[in-house]
Amino acid sequence: MGLFPFGSKKNKVLKMISDGDFERILRSAARDPKYVDAVIELLKEGNPGIRGDALLIIGELTIRHRDLMMPYIESGLPVTVLSLINDPDPYVKENAMQSFEAMLKYFPWVGEKFKNEMASLLIEILRTGDKNRKAFAIIMLGRLNVKEALPVIEEFKDVDDTVILPLEGIKWVSLGEIAEKVIKELGGKVND
Incomplete structure (x- = not known):
């Protein structure tokens, strides 16, 4: 460089x-x-x-x-x-x-x-961001396999607000749906 x-x-x-x-x-x-x-x-x-x-x-x-x-x-x-x-x-x-x-x-x-730095930033985004940023943070916490974030992600499983993300296939999906999918991916429990 x-x-x-x-x-x-x-x-x-x-x-x-x-x-x-x-x-x-x-x-x-x-x-x-x-x-x-x-x-x-x-x-x-x-x-x-x-x-x-x-x-x-x-x-x-x-x-x-x-x-x-x-x-x-x-x-x-x-x-x-x-x-x-x-x-x-x-x-x-x-x-x-x-x-x-x-x-x-x-x-x-x-x-x-960079898991620790990223997890910290994503959890901060999850706590302070708008609904689209929160959805992104949830998805990325799932991709990074940050199981420690499960309690924070679980707070969003009943949120009906729909989000639009500039990621493939994620338009007009509820924040709760995204949270439930990631909770399952991380091995947490969801209401069926």
């Missing part, structure tokens, strides 16, 4: 984002990791559109260039992305959800390596 100050590609990446040229960013990143550094640096931008675009690019890089992304994943990028799910901007939140899910899918060992 390159260091930010010397040879930073941040301004070039910002220009490509403003031009809507995401493919060029992906191609450039595949040739020069400094572009990945720049995209990750943009996660700290004040503009939520830039943060959301950076998350979108990170998700695509994760899917298309696993070898390139490996050192970033190993150094904790999934935890950083997960923390952005609490961002107040819906574009940032949804892209963080999708990017985080991609990281878990393509780097399944991430769940074990």
